[in-house]
Amino acid sequence: MKTIAIIPARGGSKGLPGKNIKLLDGHPLIAYPISAARLSGACDEIIVTTDSEEIADVARRYGASVPFIRPRELAQDLSTTEETLQHALASYEELTNETFDICVFLTATDIFRNPAWVKQAVDALKNDPDLESAFSVHGTHKNYWIKNDGDDEGYSRLQDWMASYSSRQVRKKIYREDTGLTCASRAHLWRNGRRIGDRILPIINDRSETGLDIHSEFDFFLCEQAIAWLKANDPDNAPQIIEPDR
Template structure:
């Protein structure tokens, strides 16, 4: 069976109430829940939260809240893996033993069902892989990154500045949307960034971190443009 785990603590500092804040007409977390539901990939969709408010919103949109996340997993320093491990163990204790688990971030309004489907298909078709997760490319060669130092501007990689952009290796980063994995790999704490992971490459127009208020405004503008484009307006 397949389990979706959506981590959504209530203590966001930079954007207060981020996971439940209204984003283009719906609570932000609603987009992740609806994508998981509409994908038809999951036997269980749960939200791991320490917040009664988020729990109620999650229930309203069709997710399950079989437990509330403990305090020691709800601070600013707890990573995603311990939260997913806790969720899998809690579900196992309740008689649910998922073979595959997908961690879906609550801050992923651009998440596409097709990408979730591709992630599961590619993971299940390769027995040597443990994870499949979303990535996207940087819009500018990272080899030409600059730093401000001693009142001036200097390249991080001086040797690459004269090179043509087409001669520089394309670089990618975690898109922060979803992480498919075998439940066993999550529980063992196998590293996500390794040769046993499959990158699911997303176009840049479907990726936006939402960590600051500036990110939020940019994400809403991108989302509205994306919806209008799909409607042919």
């Protein structure tokens, strides 16, 4: 079963201009998902889809393929991830005359991923034909409220059982979907404009740093501090980078 990793990285960012090639701990953000895909050993092809020649050059140095430049209409603020992934898969299969079975989605703004999660997700799909997607999730004991629809300006609990309080150690959890950290899905889903399917395997992580998603200078600062702390105190979980081609 052939597996392709597709990493979106557009050039425009209003919150943090140039963020996808901004240096974090000496390496551009785009290097983090590329290195994770390479270190996982689970991906037959690793491509970056971008509208920026500058990002393309950097991505190639770190070992990804950039076979085409993404059309401008798919690199706008409101362009969806699903549209981007669908276009990238279709374009690459047409360009190479290859067909892929499993697609991996990783983002440059989520950097605290373990490459083993990528392999775990891909292997899960290979080993279970009924599974449609496997992706990273993070459990939380927090309660959530949603704004009511219509004219009612009130709020309701996300789930009725959240009205019952207990200690976090024994409380029922809900899970945050973190597909940007790791997501593997059947290729037919992406061809139909869907990122994940309905029959899923959650890859549960309990690491708080996985909640850091870089979209601002403050996010960037927090990630710098987190990397420094991990290197000093928990080096096995610090992000790993494969040095670029010179």
